[in-house]
Amino acid sequence: MVKIYSFPALRPKIGEAEKIASVPYDVVSTEEARECIENNPKSFMKVIRSEATMPGVSPNADIVYETAKKNLEKMVSEGSLLRDSEPGIYVYRVKQGGSIYTGFVANVSVKDYEENKIKRHEHTRYEKEEDRTKHIDTTNANTGLVVLLYRDPGEIFPYIESLIPKGEPDSLAKVDSGVVHEVFPVYDKDAILKIQEMFEGVDALYIADGHHRAKSSVNVAEKRREEGRITEEAERFMAVIFAESRVKVHGYSRLVKDLGEYTPESFINELAKKFDVKEYGEIDDTVFRIPPLKESKTPLHVFHMYLKGKWYEISSPVENPDDAIESLDVSAIQKTVMEDMLKITDPRADPRLEYLGGARPLADLETRVDSGSFAAAFSMQPVKVESVLKIADEGNVMPPKSTWFEPKLLSGLVIHTLD
Structure with a gap:
């Protein structure tokens, strides 16, 4: 009690x-x-x-x-x-x-x-x-x-x-x-x-x-x-x-100031070795979440990237759906994209990485990238509330900026x- x-x-x-x-x-x-x-x-x-x-x-x-x-x-x-x-x-x-x-x-x-x-x-x-x-x-x-x-x-x-x-x-x-x-x-x-x-x-x-x-x-x-x-x-x-x-x-979006050793083209090519990468096409940038292109019967990591004026859907199978932390999309993007590719190992303090939380329109991400202030933006899907409670019950800790509550x-x- x-x-x-x-x-x-x-x-x-x-x-x-x-x-x-x-x-x-x-x-x-x-x-x-x-x-x-x-x-x-x-x-x-x-x-x-x-x-x-x-x-x-x-x-x-x-x-x-x-x-x-x-x-x-x-x-x-x-x-x-x-x-x-x-x-x-x-x-x-x-x-x-x-x-x-x-x-x-x-x-x-x-x-x-x-x-x-x-x-x-x-x-x-x-x-x-x-x-x-x-x-x-x-x-x-x-x-x-x-x-x-x-x-x-x-x-x-x-x-x-x-x-x-x-x-x-x-x-x-x-x-x-x-x-x-x-x-x-x-x-x-x-x-x-x-x-x-x-x-x-x-x-x-x-x-x-x-x-x-x-x-x-x-x-x-x-x-x-x-x-x-x-x-x-x-x-x-x-x-x-x-x-x-x-x-x-709501999801917590990520913005990166540069692509490290990559050009936009080579960055997409490297992503494609690790994820399924598809051009998304037109979106409604007045909303704050991009729906996945299609539903999947098996659990998928799904997030969306804005780069050089285009939106892409990035997805991959969840290797261990029973692992409450590893099954999070924010875990996948931090390990594979931020750490392995961009060498951003401290998501709390690295000045190359910034966050945009809450019910903010996707146009806010586009504006920051189009202005040249950032090289790319990543829009995340929301985490389920029950997942947050389960992780806390297990005594685990979520990656930084995983959730924005309203x-x-x-x-x-x-x-x-x-x-």
Whole structure:
């Protein structure tokens, strides 16, 4: 069983959620964060990316974290953020195109993470882990959401959905893309207790997004234990929790800046020794996924390449379908294309390799290659959610940038403080 906890959140003053809410800290550059704050001085970006307010200062300087703390405290003292008078859980609903995603924000246990009841499928990077550890410890708050999934035995999601009252949400933020984010607080003690009891039948939670935020929260708890200043709230961290059937996974595209020792022609010829390579023909570049040319009765690795103004389908049989890691398309492209052919052995740090995630139109890939900034782009098929959970259950780790989960949530609508 996993533990779920209510907490009295800091949340935007009624009517100010749209001004305060911001995209997560790790999806924008410092320059983009600065522009966001200049356009909207109330943006929560000045808390999660405070270096954007201090040109010329290293993002990891101590003053950056102290400034984040002061900016958060100022938002509270000025009344932009208000603390709930009683503990609650917070139903979080996202309306995106024709899809509706409903989960809830609550606290989960550091101990559950340490005992692998909160399971991971990715490695964390030390520098990103160190950054968020300092940020959480200094601000004394979880300012961003970890996205967790659970296997729903059938009754949890309907109950969470039933808690949404009629009428307007307590907080509403509509972003430029048209996506609507809504928060509905639930303070009823019986309802909260029922959710906690339901999760007594859930064996594990799975991190879909926010591996660094989760690990950094654990780091802060460990640090404070050693220093003798641990609190009950610091032994917990904030998460938004979705049923695994209520999210979507998109592929994570790859872009390479050069073809190494190959010309475009020789690169295709070498690929053809390892894969079945076919020109795809015209595509709809307003969508974000290229369907395979044909269905196969046997498992295939399938991905698509844009090179010199043409799209190609690259495919090969999956040698070991029972191997959850090796059967992934991202494993095939990393081993055979990136490592063996292009000598990109560190997919996390090699400057020749960049990623483009999420529901981004294929035209974004074409534009980057056509401009000359990149030599080729690779569009990946999405990984099934159940595959992600299976890999985590087996204690394995997926290759970097294997999954992009939707919905992407905003920061600043719900904040958990560690006091």
